[in-house]
Amino acid sequence: MTSTALRFALHRTAGFRLAVALIALGLAGSLSACSSCGGGSDADETSDETTEGSADEAPADGSADGADEGSAEAADDGPSREALASAVALVNGEPVMSSDELAAELDAIVERYERLPDREPTLPSWRNERRRRIVMAAVHDHLVERYVAENAPEITDEEVEEFVRRDIGHVFDDERLFERFLASRGVSREVYMDGRRAELAEERVLAARGELEPTEEEITQFYERNRERWREQERARVRTITIRLRRNADDEAVAEARQRLAALRARVVDGGEDFAEVAQSDSESADRSRGGEMGWIVRGRRSELVESGVEDVIFNASPGDVTEIVRTPLGVQIFLVEDIRPAGIRDLDEVRDIIFEPLRRRKADRLRLELVNELQLESEIQWVEDRWGLELEDEAVDPE
Numbered sequence: 001m002t003s004t005a006l007r008f009a010l011h012r013t014a015g016f017r018l019a020v021a022l023i024a025l026g027l028a029g030s031l032s033a034c035s036s037c038g039g040g041s042d043a044d045e046t047s048d049e050t051t052e053g054s055a056d057e058a059p060a061d062g063s064a065d066g067a068d069e070g071s072a073e074a075a076d077d078g079p080s081r082e083a084l085a086s087a088v089a090l091v092n093g094e095p096v097m098s099s100d101e102l103a104a105e106l107d108a109i110v111e112r113y114e115r116l117p118d119r120e121p122t123l124p125s126w127r128n129e130r131r132r133r134i135v136m137a138a139v140h141d142h143l144v145e146r147y148v149a150e151n152a153p154e155i156t157d158e159e160v161e162e163f164v165r166r167d168i169g170h171v172f173d174d175e176r177l178f179e180r181f182l183a184s185r186g187v188s189r190e191v192y193m194d195g196r197r198a199e200l201a202e203e204r205v206l207a208a209r210g211e212l213e214p215t216e217e218e219i220t221q222f223y224e225r226n227r228e229r230w231r232e233q234e235r236a237r238v239r240t241i242t243i244r245l246r247r248n249a250d251d252e253a254v255a256e257a258r259q260r261l262a263a264l265r266a267r268v269v270d271g272g273e274d275f276a277e278v279a280q281s282d283s284e285s286a287d288r289s290r291g292g293e294m295g296w297i298v299r300g301r302r303s304e305l306v307e308s309g310v311e312d313v314i315f316n317a318s319p320g321d322v323t324e325i326v327r328t329p330l331g332v333q334i335f336l337v338e339d340i341r342p343a344g345i346r347d348l349d350e351v352r353d354i355i356f357e358p359l360r361r362r363k364a365d366r367l368r369l370e371l372v373n374e375l376q377l378e379s380e381i382q383w384v385e386d387r388w389g390l391e392l393e394d395e396a397v398d399p400e
Contacts, residue, residue, distance in 0.1 A: 089139050090382040091146075097138040099387040105134050106389075124391035131388045143375040144202060144368065151208075152201035160193055163200045173289035206367040214359035222355050223348050230346040234299040236314050237339040239275055239292040241265075242285035245331035257332045261325050265334050269322050275336045285330060292336070296350060304329060315340070 079087075079095050087095030088102050109130050110122060164172050171177045182192055206212060223230070241264055243257040264282055267273045276291025283292050297305065297314065305311040308328045317323055317337040325332050341350070 086387065088135050088384050088387045090384070091139060091142050092380050094142070096142045097135065099389065102131060102134055102138075102387075103389060106130055109134075123393070125393045128388075128390050128393070131390060135383070135388065139381060140372045143372055143379060145198070147371065147375060148198070148202050148205050152205050155197055155200055155204070160197045160200060163203075164193070164196050170286045170289055174286040177286050202368075203364065206364050206371070209371065210363070210367045212360055212363050212367070214356055214363065218359055219352060219355050220348065222359060223351065227345055230351050231344065232298055232346050233301070233343045234315065235296045235341050235346075235350075236299075236337055237296050238294045238314055239279060239336040239338065240285065240287065240294055240333050241275070241279045241283045241292055242288075242328075242333045243331050244284040247329065249331075254327070254332070258325055261332050261334060265322060265325070268336075275322065285333075294335075296346075310335070 078093075083095045083098065084090075086098040086100065088099055089096045106127065110127065113119060113122065161172070168181070171181050178189075182189055185192070187195075203212070241261065243261045243264075245253060245257050249257075264278055268275050268278055276293070279292030280288055280290075282288075285292070287293055297311070299311065299315060300306065302311070305314075308326070310326055310328055310333070313323050313326055314335055314337055317335070317340075319337055319339050321337050323335045323337070325334055341347070
């Protein structure tokens with residue numbers, strides 16, 4: 001699979017991570033600045049300063065830094081003539097992205113932007129800036145992918161699966177949910193897993209260059225700086241065991257499901273078995289892989305729990321209680337109420353996982369940006385701007 005196809009399959013995860021890092025660090029100016037966007041600001045605006053170490057700024061005249069496109073001859077095992085003839089940039093002679101791929105990515109960005117309410121019309125300068133950012137991100141991705149391919153350790157299928165499980169465990173462990181997940185993204189299982197393998201390889205390479213895991217001090221400091229962000233209504237930490245039923249199940253099916261669930265409840269309440277272990281072995285909902293863990297439920301936040309009466313059942317219980325059987329949209333369920341907290345600022349233990357991943361991504365983004373800057377200095381980068389489809393800035397604005 002080509003690196004371009006892999007980026008597309010993952011919605012160009014690495015490129016988006018890089019964009020976030022550039023924004024956060026204020027180092028995105030190696031792209032030509034374009035602040036006049038028809039009055040409409042967006043989340044990925046960057047500063048006008050040049051990225052440290054980015055010596056290969058795109059030439060303004062559209063040349064390929066002295067490259068003679070017409071004399072480029074593809075080696076037997078090198079890029080084809082077609083790839084070279086349509087490349088919008090080259091790294092050490094390798095084409096990075098075709099003009100068609102650039103146009104497709106720009107169209108997707110414009111389409112998403114135009115769905116926003118009360119948006120400003122997109123000027124040619126706005127679209128040109130997006131073109132520059134797309135090409136820059138593609139070049140950076142290419143540099144990192146080549147470096148990772150040469151330096152990453154061997155990664156087993158089991159390690160990839162555990163990596164995916166870390167992100168979408170309950171979805172990945174339920175084959176039906178995972179198939180729907182893949183269909184919603186328009187990729188096959190093979191493509192998706194290959195993409196995640198590439199992500200894990202990159203993570204391993206970055207981890208070899210610096211610390212990725214946030215320290216307890218960093219987590220605590222972030223929590224204290226953002227205390228008001230964690231203010232919340234009454235909430236409960238809950239697990240569940242579910243026996244599935246169709247919404248229109250007849251009385252006989254409901255009675256049978258209740259009987260099965262009553263037996264499971266008795267194993268916990270009367271037999272002393274661990275609720276999470278029983279959920280993992282016998283529950284029929286997607287959260288079974290997590291021992292039925294539903295996490296923290298905030299009062300009034302989930303309409304399906306309010307409308308089915310489940311919320312009242314949960315908040316009328318005491319910590320440690322296992323509820324009676326409740327008919328819900330999923331089927332019949334029982335709930336273990338592990339803890340209940342009053343309205344107020346959530347404790348650090350409640351939000352630790354929420355804080356951990358963004359801090360971890362921020363560290364990874366910084367390490368990746370450092371790597372990109374090093375690789376740019378070591379590489380010959382050619383920008384072929386005359387294939388970018390750049391528009392004259394005095395053209396008419398797009399219609400609403």
